Amino acid sequence: MYWDKKHETMPKEQLRELQLARLKATVKRVYENVPFYRKKFDERGMAPEDIKALDDIKNLPFTVKQDLRDNYPFGLFAVPSEEVVRVHASSGTTGKPIVVGYTRNDINMWSELIARAIVMAGGGPREVIQNGYGYGLFTGGLGVHYGAEKLGATVVPVSGGNTDRQLMLMQDFGTTILTCTPSYALFLAEEGKNAGIDFTKLPLKAGIFGAEPWSERMRAQLEEKLAISAHDIYGLSEVLGPGVSMECQEKKGMHIFEDHFIAEVIDPETGEQLPFGQQGELVFTSLTKEAFPIIRYRTRDITTLTEETCSCGRTHIRMKRVTGRSDDMLIIRGVNVFPSQIESVLLEFGDTEPHYLLVVDRKGNLDELEIWVELSDRFFSDKVRFIEELEGRLRSRIGSVLGINARIKLVEPRTIPRSEGKAKRVVDKREI
Incomplete structure (x- = not known):
């Protein structure tokens, strides 16, 4: 089932021709309308x-998050202000936020892509979509909202938080698709179970989590506890939003919508392009955005690309799950550690819940990692x-996966604070 079969199943050669035409137009637009890019191009003599060919993209300059901060708020916009119908901003922890803009055509394009995404999860116009992503400057809420409306579905714009109300509406409105962060979905499942809700008896059939x-392993937990099919969605404000x-329903990687974006994977140290199948930093160039086009944006997300055609029939390349961020990863005693690696280990053990906290500290000149893990209700024991015995098994398994030793602290169920947005996984005391 497709939303836009023509573009989603376009033959690769035809898709590459479309990408090249749109890349040429985007490069021309930014050169003529964005002084930042014109200067970058001139410095390279470009x-x-x-x-002239898609491969020439490797000669274009990178764009990094600091460039967006330096041009705050509207310095990278490529259209006059009267053509901008909406702005969003990222939730930066320090300094000014990253501001992005959209023309009416941008909003329509974005809505089409979200409609495409919902259909990929098995959705259709008769769905009741409970949108638990945050509304406001964050791109998640309104991005999903407009796409669901484009599809013709009924949208429940509940936003994040207020878990009791979320669960009430899910039952009373007959929600069929839930959209929110995976950590919050797990929290909803946990609270629903405590409230006596049997999710197998609800119309809920799918979740779109990002x-x-x-x-x-978290997917397995979500699918079991909520009785749904759980799907991964990817996006970031700087490139578009979700x-x-x-x-798709094959769940073998996320299809990148190549008619609107060119994706590359690079070596984060050298900036050199890496071949398909090799892990590196994800880089995006937008092809159809008008207000805020972006050239070779370094996402800092670590992943792998594959060009094999999916059995679903879609021809767009796929990206594996993001295993972490090159700038958010922990470096502990010279070892790169991503929280998702630890999560995978924890979910191997049926005795624990996928709620954890990484506490990093420095004693003298040595970094120390302590992992707080919640015990499952059914296995909680004094x-x-x-x-x-359980701490020992966890410590041994994590040591073999990460290559470092960590202290394990098992805590009672519901001890670790829950998040209604992105889960806070790391407390780094070395920076205090």
């Missing part, structure tokens, strides 16, 4: 006419022998 990395790529 002109828009130098783009905005934070999550693992295959809807840059999406998982028997010292049981606790010690």
Whole structure:
């Protein structure tokens, strides 16, 4: 089932021709309308006419998050202000936020991509979509909202938080698709169970979860606890918002919507392009955005691309799950550690819940990692022998996966604070 079969199943050669035409137009637009890019191109001795083949993209300059901050708020917009119908902004932890803009055509394009994504998860115009992504400057809420409306579905714009109301509406409105962060979906499942809700008896059939990395084992937890099919969606404000790529029902990677974006994977240290199948940093160039086009944006997300045609029939390349971020990863005693690696280990153990906290500290000149893990209700015990045995098994498994030793602290169920947005996984005391 497709929303836009023509573009989603377009033959690869035809797709590449479309990408090249749109890349040439985008490069010309930014050169003529965005002083930042014109300066970058001039410094390289490049002109828009130098783009003659898709491979020439590797000669274009990168754009990084600091460039967006330096041009706050509207310095990278490529259209006059009267053509901008909406702005969004990222939730930066320090300094000014990243501001992005949309023309009416941009909003329509975005809505089309979200509609495409919902259909990929098995959705259609008769769905009741409970949108638990945050509304406001965050792109998630309104992005999903407009796409669901484009599809013709009924949207419940509940936004994030207010878990009791979420669960009430899910039952009373007959929600069929839930959209929110995976950590919050797990929290909803947990609270629903505590409230006596049997999710197998609800119309809920699918979840579209994004905005934070999550693992295959968390998918299994979500699908079991909510009785749904769980799908990964990817996006970021700087490139568009949610809807840059999406998982189909085969669940073998997220299809990148190549008629609107060119994706590359690069070596994060050298900036050199890497071949398909090799892990590196994800880079995006937009092809159809008018207000805020972006050239070779370094996402800092770590993933792998594959060009094999999916059995669903879609021809667009796929990206594997984001395993972490090159700038958010922890470096502990010289070892790169991503929280998602630890999550995968924890979910191997049926005795624990996928709620955890990584506490990093420095004693003298040595970094120390302590992992707080919640015990499952059914396995919670005050028997010292049981606790010690489980801690030992976890410590051994994490040591073999990460290559470093970590202290394990098992805590009672519901001890670790829950999040109604992106889960806070790391407390780094080395920076305090």
